[in-house]
Amino acid sequence: MxxxxxxxxxxxxxxxxxxxxxxxxxxxxxxxxxxxxxxxxxxxxxxxxxxxxxxxxxxxxxxxxxxxxxxxxxxxxxxxxxxxxxxxxxxxxxxxxLGPMKRVQVDAGSRLVTVEPGATLADVDRATAPYNLAVPLGVISGTGVAGLTLGGGVGWLTRTGGLSLDNLESVDVVTAAGEHLHASGQENPELFWGLRGGGGNFGVASSFTFRARPLPAAPLGGNLFYRRKHWRNALLAFAAWTPTLPEEMNPIVSFLVFPPEFGMGGDPWMILGFMWVGEDHQAGLDRVGQLTAAAPPDEQEVGPASWLDWQSAMDSVFPKGSRGYWKNVSFSRLDEETVDVLLGFASEVTWEGTGIDIHHMEGAFGRVPEDATAFPNRSARYWLNVYGFWRDRSEDDRLTAFARKAYALMQPFAEHGEYVNFLGAEVGLKEADAARAAYGPEKFQRLVALKDRYDPHNVFRLNHNIPPTQPPPG
The missing domain is CATH 3.30.43.10 (Uridine Diphospho-n-acetylenolpyruvylglucosamine Reductase, domain 2)
Structure with a gap:
């Protein structure tokens, strides 16, 4: 005692x-x-x-x-x-x-943006928007930039500018041994490779430097709303629309029941949201017109958008304390068979608290070579995310099971890799098995080599963990 x-x-x-x-x-x-x-x-x-x-x-x-x-x-x-x-x-x-460390510095001339590790998307957007610049980030403004970037960073500029990690110039890291390292394409390039997709496995990221991208003063944004009876036609029209889209167009398809404050009733909707960041609004409207001619929406809102308002429009749907479990699948087929499966489980979502997103990838995202970063898959045309944001504890088992069911139904169409930022905690799955499944065997082994070098005792293990080759006992 x-x-x-x-x-x-x-x-x-x-x-x-x-x-x-x-x-x-x-x-x-x-x-x-x-x-x-x-x-x-x-x-x-x-x-x-x-x-x-x-x-x-x-x-x-x-x-x-x-x-x-x-x-x-x-x-x-x-x-x-x-x-x-x-x-x-x-x-x-x-x-x-690190949440209190939120400082963002913008050098408008070089378009370099230096970000402390506690900053959120809102902090970065507020700093860059006055210069008509944006760093490609996510879709909920309260998200932390550090975790988002180290895992990937999918959002409203992915086709135009790539992932958040694709826009990194450098990262400063403090390792478990107390080393202060600067990682970039020139300094510690292998560590820089692993930090871009490998999460927080190798140290504490203390600073990020991004190269921002020009953004129109009032980009064109919009949402096309479809009731259930029109989902199939709209989704097939979307599939026919995407192959020729220019990189200025960034669409995301969502299925969800809106909270009451949105005034959309209690019915499930399919929403085709888009952000067009070309200077010519008419060119964007023409592209949207091609889709609406094939699949007229039940309702729509299209017009110039404030970037800050657009980036925070869905924040209220995901308040802190929401109960969440997510699953994701990369795929490239969006044909009759895949649409049948997708709409089969999407049609079950009649409750507020679960959403389904289909991100159209390609563009700048797809032009990055497969082995340039640790992100698991650059060839997939689409990325599916089934995400929970419910409030009632009694729904945990049912809604977690729904996400797993949707994931299982999509496996016949799934491609390699999983996106760790869209991945919940997987109880009962060994760390190494989960990481190997997410990254694939080749990238996993390369990440393990980095883990052995920078964190052999697995101090940084509370993440989607890359275990070292021989972790110490216990």
Whole structure:
């Protein structure tokens, strides 16, 4: 019993010392801020860390890594906390919350944008929009830039500008050993390769530098709304429309029941949303006209859009505390057979709290060579995401099972790889098996080699983990 007490005293002393070294704050159980500090976006993840560090400066990263090495506490690294698998927290361990570190610097002349690791999409968009610039990011403005980018980054500019990680110029990283490394195409290029798609497996990313892309002052955005009886015709028309689309057109098809505040009734809708970032609005309208001629929508809203408003339009659908489980599939066929399967399970969604997205890829995304980054698949024409955002705990089993069912039904059409940012926690699946399935055997082995070099003791394991070749016992 005395050993237990001694260990507890030693841990408490280590945390006391940690508190004294931090620029930020250390929050422990019993603190009035504790419940808020431990919470992540996914309300299904309800864990109790031993302590949460809210970083006050980038120097806190090294201080926390040193404390982890000395105490043996498991480490969770959190940027925006929006990861659906809930990797930004840990039971009984230490959370490094980088959320307060949100500074974004824009050099409009070079179009270089430097971003701290706690920044969200909204922080970056607010900084770049006044210069008519944008970094290709995601679709919910509260998402953290760090996790989004390290895993990929699919959004409203993917066909025009590629993934978020395709627009990275460099990343600064602090490794488990306390090394401060600069990774780019010229410095530590193999690490730079792995950081672009390999997630947070190799260290704490302390800074990102992106090259932004020009954005029209008022890009053309729109949504075409279809009632269920028109879904089949609209989806087949979409399939016929996409092969000749210019890269300025970025469409996403969604199936969902809107929350009451959207005023769309309680019926399920198919929504074809698009962002046209060409300077010539008429050219974009002509392209949309080709689709609406083949599949007239029941309702539509099309016109010049504020980029900031567009990027945050769906934020209210995904409030913090939503309960989520996601599955994803890459595929290229969108023929009669595939449409039958897709609409078969999409037609079951009659409740608020589950959505289905079909992202049209290709364009700039598809022009990146397959082996240029760790992202798993560049050849797929489409990417399906089945995502939950429900509120009722009693629905967990049913709605998780629905996502798994949809994933299983799409397997006959699935191509290689899975997108880790669209992947929930897979209980019972070995880490190595999950990672190998996501990345494929060749990229997985290359990532393992990086893990062996930069994190052989698997300090950074609370993620979609790439285990080292021989992790230490326990």
């Amino acid at each position: 005395s050993t237990v007490h001694d260990n507890a005293r030693e841990l408490q002393q280590a945390l006391h010392e940690l508190r004294g070294k931090l620029s930020g704050s250390l929050i422990e159980p019993g603190d009035p801020l504790y419940d808020d500090a431990r919470a992540v976006w996914n309300g299904m993840v309800d864990l109790r860390p031993r302590a949460v560090v809210r970083a006050g400066a980038l120097t806190d990263i090294e201080v926390v890594l040193d404390a982890v090495q000395r105490t043996g506490l498991a480490l969770a690294v959190r940027g925006g906390g929006h990861n659906v698998a809930g990797h930004g927290t840990v039971d009984g361990g230490l959370v490094l919350d």
